[in-house]
Amino acid sequence: MRTIALTLAVLLALSGLALAASPTDTSPPKPVPPPRTLSLGGRVGGEDIGTAVVIPELPFFDSGNTCGYEDDYDESCPWGSDSPDVVYSFTPPYDVCIGVSLCDSYYDTKVFIYEGYYSPGWPFACNDDNSYCYEPPVPYTSWIQWLMLTEGVPYYIVVDGYSGDCGDYEIVVVDCVTMCPVECPPEGVDEGEGPCFDGYVDQFNGGCNSNPVVYSELEPSEEPIAICGMSGNYDNNTLRDTDWYLLDLTCDETTVTATIEAEFPVMLGFIDLREGCENVSSFYSFVSAQSCTPTSLSETLPPGEWVVWVSTWDWPDFDCDMEWTDYVLTIEGYEACVPVERATWGTVKGMYR
Numbered sequence: 001m002r003t004i005a006l007t008l009a010v011l012l013a014l015s016g017l018a019l020a021a022s023p024t025d026t027s028p029p030k031p032v033p034p035p036r037t038l039s040l041g042g043r044v045g046g047e048d049i050g051t052a053v054v055i056p057e058l059p060f061f062d063s064g065n066t067c068g069y070e071d072d073y074d075e076s077c078p079w080g081s082d083s084p085d086v087v088y089s090f091t092p093p094y095d096v097c098i099g100v101s102l103c104d105s106y107y108d109t110k111v112f113i114y115e116g117y118y119s120p121g122w123p124f125a126c127n128d129d130n131s132y133c134y135e136p137p138v139p140y141t142s143w144i145q146w147l148m149l150t151e152g153v154p155y156y157i158v159v160d161g162y163s164g165d166c167g168d169y170e171i172v173v174v175d176c177v178t179m180c181p182v183e184c185p186p187e188g189v190d191e192g193e194g195p196c197f198d199g200y201v202d203q204f205n206g207g208c209n210s211n212p213v214v215y216s217e218l219e220p221s222e223e224p225i226a227i228c229g230m231s232g233n234y235d236n237n238t239l240r241d242t243d244w245y246l247l248d249l250t251c252d253e254t255t256v257t258a259t260i261e262a263e264f265p266v267m268l269g270f271i272d273l274r275e276g277c278e279n280v281s282s283f284y285s286f287v288s289a290q291s292c293t294p295t296s297l298s299e300t301l302p303p304g305e306w307v308v309w310v311s312t313w314d315w316p317d318f319d320c321d322m323e324w325t326d327y328v329l330t331i332e333g334y335e336a337c338v339p340v341e342r343a344t345w346g347t348v349k350g351m352y353r
């Protein structure tokens, strides 16, 4: 049993997206990261869009040093800078979702991407600091986690820096996700909520996020319960559709196994609802799973009301209007409790005669 500590991140995860705080143009200057020196060697991106180093295929890894290059480009997200920059280009041979990481670089990086042509002030994507970078060597490195690219369009990836910073970088460009159709099994029942969209208000099964609270209430079943549902992000990735499936457990203890397979990166969790929404501040336990990867979470739970919770993994760019919003949730072990016959002392003694 894992109990996740109450954190703001988890609160946000329950109510919306646990994205890195979105800085605004009024954000105070950030602290200056410590200096660092490391020469990684390797090739270096081109000086500008015209001389961009071509990324031939994914995955792509490269490293270099931006110091000594010109400051050809800048985009504010939200901090402007006059850092030198280098450029890569990638023209996908098919529609693809990519991730671009500078996480493992050694200076305060920034990365932005132009779609098709140089569009100053209107980058296709931009990230200065991504707090989801896993153990970056220095703070404030950059990562565009999910980005949908269109077949045949050239994309220009600019490796830049914050506030004049330059240095050694590592760039990784990968397929962020394997797209796959998730088929609803014959026994599957439709979630019934339908797709989400910008401005969506979940009054279907948003659980404690809805006002009034509302759940998809499940009936106990000896057979596995398969639910074919949908989720996604909306309102510019600031909110996501959360689906709360209510279990009313009556046995002394019940081992419930929930399995999720989704077309998008997904989160699956148990929420302890025994003391009502007021006392829900974190997941009882949860897992995150890549798309197309069936992933289970199993807990032995005491009686009372519990929720199996499904939504997008708290990474951006899985809009409700994308093609890939389906999931199949399977719940096993949620059975009506058969009262155990209380053996009398006489019968117990009889058993041992």
Ligand SMILES: [Ca+2]
Pocket: 070, 071, 072, 073, 074, 081, 082, 083, 084, 085, 160, 161
């Ligand atoms: Ca620059």
Ligand SMILES: [Ca+2]
Pocket: 108, 109, 110, 127, 128, 129, 140, 141, 142, 161, 162
């Ligand atoms: Ca940065």
Ligand SMILES: [Ca+2]
Pocket: 191, 193, 194, 229, 230, 231, 241, 242, 243
């Ligand atoms: Ca839903």
Ligand SMILES: [Ca+2]
Pocket: 193, 202, 204, 205, 206, 241, 242, 243, 244
């Ligand atoms: Ca929902």
